[in-house]
Amino acid sequence: MFPIGVFDSGYGGLTVLRSFKKALPEYDFIYLGDNARTPYGNRSFETVYEYTLECVNHLFNMGCRLVILACNTASAKALRTIQQNDLPKIDSSRRVLGVIRPTAEIIGKMTHTGTVGVFATAGTVQSESYIIEIAKAWPKITVVQEACPMWVPLIENNEYNKPGADYFVQQHMLQLLQKAPELDTILLGCTHYPLLIEKIKQFAPQGTTIIAQGDIVAESLVDYLKRHPEMESQCSKNGTMQFYTTDDTANFNAHASAFFGSEVQSTFLHL
Numbered sequence: 001m002f003p004i005g006v007f008d009s010g011y012g013g014l015t016v017l018r019s020f021k022k023a024l025p026e027y028d029f030i031y032l033g034d035n036a037r038t039p040y041g042n043r044s045f046e047t048v049y050e051y052t053l054e055c056v057n058h059l060f061n062m063g064c065r066l067v068i069l070a071c072n073t074a075s076a077k078a079l080r081t082i083q084q085n086d087l088p089k090i091d092s093s094r095r096v097l098g099v100i101r102p103t104a105e106i107i108g109k110m111t112h113t114g115t116v117g118v119f120a121t122a123g124t125v126q127s128e129s130y131i132i133e134i135a136k137a138w139p140k141i142t143v144v145q146e147a148c149p150m151w152v153p154l155i156e157n158n159e160y161n162k163p164g165a166d167y168f169v170q171q172h173m174l175q176l177l178q179k180a181p182e183l184d185t186i187l188l189g190c191t192h193y194p195l196l197i198e199k200i201k202q203f204a205p206q207g208t209t210i211i212a213q214g215d216i217v218a219e220s221l222v223d224y225l226k227r228h229p230e231m232e233s234q235c236s237k238n239g240t241m242q243f244y245t246t247d248d249t250a251n252f253n254a255h256a257s258a259f260f261g262s263e264v265q266s267t268f269l270h271l
């Protein structure tokens with residue numbers, strides 16, 4: 001029996017874990033935030049892949065057989081290589097899943113105009129993963145993207161609800177709308193961005209649907225476990241949550257509750 005592993009470059013994946021807890025309260029989870037090396041958003045494919053694989057291996061070593069990359073940047077830049085090249089070598093019965101495909105699969109149900117905007121890190125935008133995955137599921141939908149490299153540092157440094165953040169939110173909203181004024185749906189394609197949702201709503205045209213992906217990914221995990229009883233039956237169910245960080249635990253505990261919604265006690269993981 002094993003806990004489900006959840007990985008992010010830092011705190012962002014806690015917004016997804018929060019939805020997992022709501023949807024699957026009886027399951028055990030281990031969260032790993034690579035705070036020592038965050039943010040991943042501006043790093044190269046090779047670096048994001050190398051860091052993500054290292055963290056996935058740590059979660060495997062802690063006993064996880066199913067790991068969710070609750071990070072769009074890692075899902076965009078590392079997931080496919082890990083699934084295709086590494087898992088067969090490590091243990092082909094283990095699974096690593098991401099957040100981009102489940103989000104892309106439901107996006108078509110949200111838009112009426114057929115044009116969707118995506119805010120994400122530079123790495124996710126550059127990978128074009130959302131454009132590719134949405135085109136597979138919804139070929140008629142137009143996707144415009146906007147990279148917001150300042151948003152993760154603003155969020156990680158507790159500036160997300162301060163007036164200084166307004167400039168960066170408004171600037172990227174204007175740039176996104178310039179690319180497609182007809183868009184009616186905006187996807188927050190970075191697991192940190194839900195903390196900025198109030199400001200994003202404030203600067204979005206009235207009536208725009210803003211989508212955070214936590215509940216979507218949680219629903220998709222519920223569905224995955226239903227479709228894979230061989231994996232589901234091995235998941236331990238004591239309703240526990242363990243938190244690991246690759247950096248200072250006191251700092252992690254102080255920041256994490258804004259993302260997770262309740263207090264967190266973390267353990268240091270040496271890389």
Ligand code: DGL
Binds near residue numbers: 040041
């Ligand atoms: N939370 C990560 C994501 O969803 C990005 C944060 C980072 O840049 O490390 O893309």
